[in-house]
Amino acid sequence: MKSKQSRRQFLIKMGWVAGGITVLGVGSCSVIPPLPTFKVTPPDDINSWVQLKPDGRILFYVPRAEMGQGISTGLAQIVAEEMNVPLSQIDCHYQSTAVMAPCQMTVGSQSMENYWRLTAQSAATLRVHLQALAAEHLAVAAAEIRLVESGFETEQGLHLQYKELLPNSSIVLTAQASRATVTLLSERDNSECTSIGKSVVAVNLDRIITGQETYSRDKRIDGMLHGQVLHPPQLGVALLAFDKAAAESEVDVIAVVEFDDQVGVIAETPMAVAKGILALSPRWSNFDINTGALEQEQMDIDVSIEQDTLDHELLDTGSDSASSADTTSLSMRFDTPMVAHAAMEPRSALAHWHTNEKDHTVCDIWTACQDPWLVQSTVSKLLSVGRSHVTVHNLRLGGGFGGRVVCQAALEAACLSKAVDKPVKVQWSREDEFRYNYVGPQFSTRIDAQLTADGRIGRWHHRAVASPILTSSAFIPSYLHWAVDKLPDPGTSRGMVAPYTISDKQVDFADVRITMPTGPWRGLGAAPNAFAVESAMDELANKAAKHPIDFRLEHTDDERFIAVLERIKQMTSSEPTVGYAATIYKEVTYVAVAALVVLEGGRPLVQQLWCVHDCGRVISPNQVRAQIEGNLVWGVGMALQEQFRFENGIASTLNFDTYRLPRQMDMPKLAIELIDSRHAPSGAAEAALAPAAASIANALFAMESALENAGQPTAQITKAHRYRRLPIHTAKTEIRPSG
Amino acid sequence: MKIRINRQDYDIPQKWVHESLLSVLRDYLAFTGTKFGCGKGLCGACTVHMDGQIVRSCVLPVDAVKDRPITTIEGLADGQNLHPVQVAWKALSVPQCGYCQVGQIMTAAAFLEKNNDPSRAEVIQAMNGNLCRCGTYDRIQNGVLYAAKIRREKV
Numbered sequence: 012m013k014s015k016q017s018r019r020q021f022l023i024k025m026g027w028v029a030g031g032i033t034v035l036g037v038g039s040c041s042v043i044p045p046l047p048t049f050k051v052t053p054p055d056d057i058n059s060w061v062q063l064k065p066d067g068r069i070l071f072y073v074p075r076a077e078m079g080q081g082i083s084t085g086l087a088q089i090v091a092e093e094m095n096v097p098l099s100q101i102d103c104h105y106q107s108t109a110v111m112a113p114c115q116m117t118v119g120s121q122s123m124e125n126y127w128r129l130t131a132q133s134a135a136t137l138r139v140h141l142q143a144l145a146a147e148h149l150a151v152a153a154a155e156i157r158l159v160e161s162g163f164e165t166e167q168g169l170h171l172q173y174k175e176l177l178p179n180s181s182i183v184l185t186a187q188a189s190r191a192t193v194t195l196l197s198e199r200d201n202s203e204c205t206s207i208g209k210s211v212v213a214v215n216l217d218r219i220i221t222g223q224e225t226y227s228r229d230k231r232i233d234g235m236l237h238g239q240v241l242h243p244p245q246l247g248v249a250l251l252a253f254d255k256a257a258a259e260s261e262v263d264v265i266a267v268v269e270f271d272d273q274v275g276v277i278a279e280t281p282m283a284v285a286k287g288i289l290a291l292s293p294r295w296s297n298f299d300i301n302t303g304a305l306e307q308e309q310m311d312i313d314v315s316i317e318q319d320t321l322d323h324e325l326l327d328t329g330s331d332s333a334s335s336a337d338t339t340s341l342s343m344r345f346d347t348p349m350v351a352h353a354a355m356e357p358r359s360a361l362a363h364w365h366t367n368e369k370d371h372t373v374c375d376i377w378t379a380c381q382d383p384w385l386v387q388s389t390v391s392k393l394l395s396v397g398r399s400h401v402t403v404h405n406l407r408l409g410g411g412f413g414g415r416v417v418c419q420a421a422l423e424a425a426c427l428s429k430a431v432d433k434p435v436k437v438q439w440s441r442e443d444e445f446r447y448n449y450v451g452p453q454f455s456t457r458i459d460a461q462l463t464a465d466g467r468i469g470r471w472h473h474r475a476v477a478s479p480i481l482t483s484s485a486f487i488p489s490y491l492h493w494a495v496d497k498l499p500d501p502g503t504s505r506g507m508v509a510p511y512t513i514s515d516k517q518v519d520f521a522d523v524r525i526t527m528p529t530g531p532w533r534g535l536g537a538a539p540n541a542f543a544v545e546s547a548m549d550e551l552a553n554k555a556a557k558h559p560i561d562f563r564l565e566h567t568d569d570e571r572f573i574a575v576l577e578r579i580k581q582m583t584s585s586e587p588t589v590g591y592a593a594t595i596y597k598e599v600t601y602v603a604v605a606a607l608v609v610l611e612g613g614r615p616l617v618q619q620l621w622c623v624h625d626c627g628r629v630i631s632p633n634q635v636r637a638q639i640e641g642n643l644v645w646g647v648g649m650a651l652q653e654q655f656r657f658e659n660g661i662a663s664t665l666n667f668d669t670y671r672l673p674r675q676m677d678m679p680k681l682a683i684e685l686i687d688s689r690h691a692p693s694g695a696a697e698a699a700l701a702p703a704a705a706s707i708a709n710a711l712f713a714m715e716s717a718l719e720n721a722g723q724p725t726a727q728i729t730k731a732h733r734y735r736r737l738p739i740h741t742a743k744t745e746i747r748p749s750g
Numbered sequence: 751m752k753i754r755i756n757r758q759d760y761d762i763p764q765k766w767v768h769e770s771l772l773s774v775l776r777d778y779l780a781f782t783g784t785k786f787g788c789g790k791g792l793c794g795a796c797t798v799h800m801d802g803q804i805v806r807s808c809v810l811p812v813d814a815v816k817d818r819p820i821t822t823i824e825g826l827a828d829g830q831n832l833h834p835v836q837v838a839w840k841a842l843s844v845p846q847c848g849y850c851q852v853g854q855i856m857t858a859a860a861f862l863e864k865n866n867d868p869s870r871a872e873v874i875q876a877m878n879g880n881l882c883r884c885g886t887y888d889r890i891q892n893g894v895l896y897a898a899k900i901r902r903e904k905v
Contacts, residue, residue, distance in 0.1 A: 079847025079884045212840060219848035220836045222783020222823030226849060229782035237777075263765070281777050282769055355787050355795055355849040355883050409785070409849030410883050441788040633843050637886070641846060644885025667792040667881060675878040678887045 044488050045388035047116045047416055051125045056112030060133040061090055063141070067161065067174025069094055069101045071134075072110055074126055076117035076381050077214075078354075078411035079641075080696040081634030084213045085123060086130045088631055091206035092197045093134035094173075096161050098206060103214045106405040108387045116382035116416055118531060120694020123630060124599065127692055131197040139193050144176045201628065210633035215407070227379040227406050227420075228359040228438055235361065236265055238427040238435040239284045240275040241291055242447055245298050246526055246660040250274065253291040261287045268430040271393075275427050277435055298660060310455035312344060315476040315521055323499035325518040326508050338469055339462040339554055345543035347704075347737045348654040350451040350532055351670055356409020357444040362390075362424035363434035373400045374425055379408040380418035389417075390425045401425075413531030414448055417485050442665045449485040450655045451532025452478035452503065452525075454539035458547040466555030467565060470515040477503045477539070479522045483530035492524060506537035506701060509544045510595040511566035527657055533642075534697035537596060538649060538704060545592035545705035546735060549712070559591045559709070560603075571601045574686060575623040579603035582621050582682065588717045589621075590710025592702035599693035601625040601686070604643070604702045606679075606710035615711055615741055617647050617679040620703065625686035626695045632685060638695045639683050646703020648673040652738050708734040711741075753815050755781065756825025762812060771815055772796045772807035775822060783823035783852050787881070794880030797853040798822050804860045823852045826859060834904070835859045838897035846884035854880045858894045866902055870895065 052074060062070040071090050073083040083103045091098045106114065115125060138158070145163040146153040148171060156163045162172040201208030218224040243250070250272065258267045258276055263283035268275045276287035315321055360378035367373045374396070380386055383403035391398040408415055420437045428435040439447075456475040463469040480502030482495045500522040508518050532538075552562035560580040564573060576593055583589045583605045593603040605621040620643045629635050652671040656663045664670040715731035732741075751762050755775070766778050775781040775798070784807060787795030791806040798807045799821040826833045832840070835858045845851040854877065861868070861876040868876070873894045882890065 079845070081846065210843075213843055213845070215848075216840055216843065216845060219845045219851055220832070220839045220855060221827060222781075222852050224848060225782070226785070228786060229776075231780060231782070280765070281773060282765075353883055355785075355793065355847065355881065357786070408847060410847045412883070438786070441790070637843065637846055637884075637889075640888055641885035644887060666788050666790055668790070672881055672883060673885065673887070674881065675874045675887050675891070678874070678891070681888050 048384045057133040074114040075122040078408035082122045085631035088206045090134040109402040113384040120696040123692040131195045135193040230377040235434045238277040240423040248295040251294045253293040257290040258287040310453045312455040312457045321519040327517045345456040347539040351655040352412045352414030354410025357439040358420045359438040360421035360424040361436040362428040377404045378421040379406045380415045412533045449528040449530035452529035456543040471513045473518045475520040478529035484528040502535040505535045506540040537701040541701040549709040575603040578623040588713040592705035594701040596698035600698035604706040606706040608710040619680040621682045627690035627692045635695045639699045642699035650704040650707040754819045771810045774812045795853040797856040834900040835897040838893045844889040
């Protein structure tokens, strides 16, 4: 029995999404675990975001986590637009659960899409409120005064600055006006805007380049201790015994804390913590995961097809083009490995349990994650205190990329701090980061396609096996897996349905839960799925003897898609051996990428990448460009280098020597074009990654084909090769020194 | 023992003398501008200057520093005047998440002391040891080239 119901719908039925974690009080339903915040903030809960400070500056609590995607800058531009102030007049603060109602977790490149209007409304409400105050002050009707920079003026030339409107210099005004009557200045065309659509210096850039920005590892408070929780050496082993006395007797060790089948050490210095952890000399249960089973967990689409285990049918348009004699069939298998986030900042948190002025025991947590409200509810549940007693101050993330939806270090710090009633900071090592976080899953895909006599795709059957992403074991406890696993994971299937018009299109997949926790990685399923779809499109175009862009154009009538495809072809018209790929990310962002690859010492080197990008209206061009650049570079790593490995239940890629990221020397030249679009703003933080790896693989084939056809004696190529497995290894291919 | 950081001397208590320079900087002296990235000298996030040369402070024992002066990001600017690399970083909006950027800036600043008019290829070579997961490499290259120009025009 196959199901078409999406897992997200299922979550809604369970009340998780509709209710959000916001209304799930502790103990209200013990079976429902704390879940990520799916719900977008309701318009009634946005007033606190934009405030006027006594000195006349604007205080803006950014409703999204800032992790380098530049959303604080983009949304601050909207605030600047609505308040008619220079961007430099706005002080951006990161998320705080004490000040703001829950905000949707910062994932999926949806911040602009879901939060630009709310941000504009929050600022505009304050502006309208100030306008009414100004009118009162000047004894004229509100309609008779107009907005000028940082204030208002009357037709008679009376002028009032915002700061002059504060009733009392010590009061911070928050807007209470009704939003029903508010017109949004941000809705004007970019050409009429003063801040939106301009390239600006990013918020907090000065702090970053001078080392003043406080990341979670940098946060310090008086009396702060250091702590670490003993982590198991392998998946699937349990702590049997440890030498508590030995750890306690280490110099500067304050406490050895046992909680929840775990043990942690608290000490005055990080090195004393390390010594204490070492002194625990733990005994672990035998490694009880069958390594043979782990190997079987390697995703193999052909095994899944043979065993008929692809239980989710995403699409079946039905067959109206029964295969005939004049069709050409292609069956292609694509594989992508497990991948790590490898954000530059290993996670960290500082937690402080203390008694507040009302004599309540409360906890402040400083950390950096993609969902501070999930940390709040998890800590609240774990330590049996009301949610309002836990405040999470979310700092700037040193990279997120989907890997920080949960922040385990924050839970560890909270548990340790509670035990000693003192502030405790937990800092994960790089090895912890690789070992104990979830990874992006492996994908194995087979695409069977048929070309009709006129070189169009008659049938397309996409079958894939991977692992859960949005219903990750990192979020959903094992006792609920039986329920969610019946339904397809919409994260795993993101981008699995090819964005092309094909009369007979069928997509089946399975998301198989494996021992290693899998979860969101930049773009979720989009990049591995686009690698398969776009590589297959290239092979089919080649078979049909058509230009790969023309071939794609024959299979779409979406005007925005056509525009990016046509433009990428123009941009690369003088390049003989480029490879192409394209995608429509989450049905809203249109991207086409082209790559030029050469071989250097037998290794592929991406020489140039071109990208045409339409993410609707561009609020902050410089930030959007930066995101595209980052995604393209990420695509180079995905195509040529990245592979997370684990053996016998333990990660064997533990640092940057074994998990190779792109470096300066791997850098291609970049040529990026933004489409000036009137459509609603959509996401840019993941879209360009999706087609990047396929464009590189396709370019490698194009380059090798050219050499093969030219028959150049110096070419080192005997036969052009299709690269269907990532990361690409050319050493095992048929590239040989000729002669 | 004493170490000299950003033109000032600091006493290092006995229990810290076997720690890495990075740990002393961050956890003892609260110079938190310098970042921990990998702990193995592989990523460059912890780069500081020792005697004007770049060193990976995460793998350098503090007792190996002896009397050689250390410069961290906190001491790079000349008072209120940003270092040319910082000026260039701001002009070109180099950082994304920003976590690796202090290490990038310190590497670039030391490199430009040795080579005041580098080619792009030389910049790539010089900056190759500093990882950036956000992928700001293109802007880093342009930033170093621009900083070199600023420096030359100042002289």
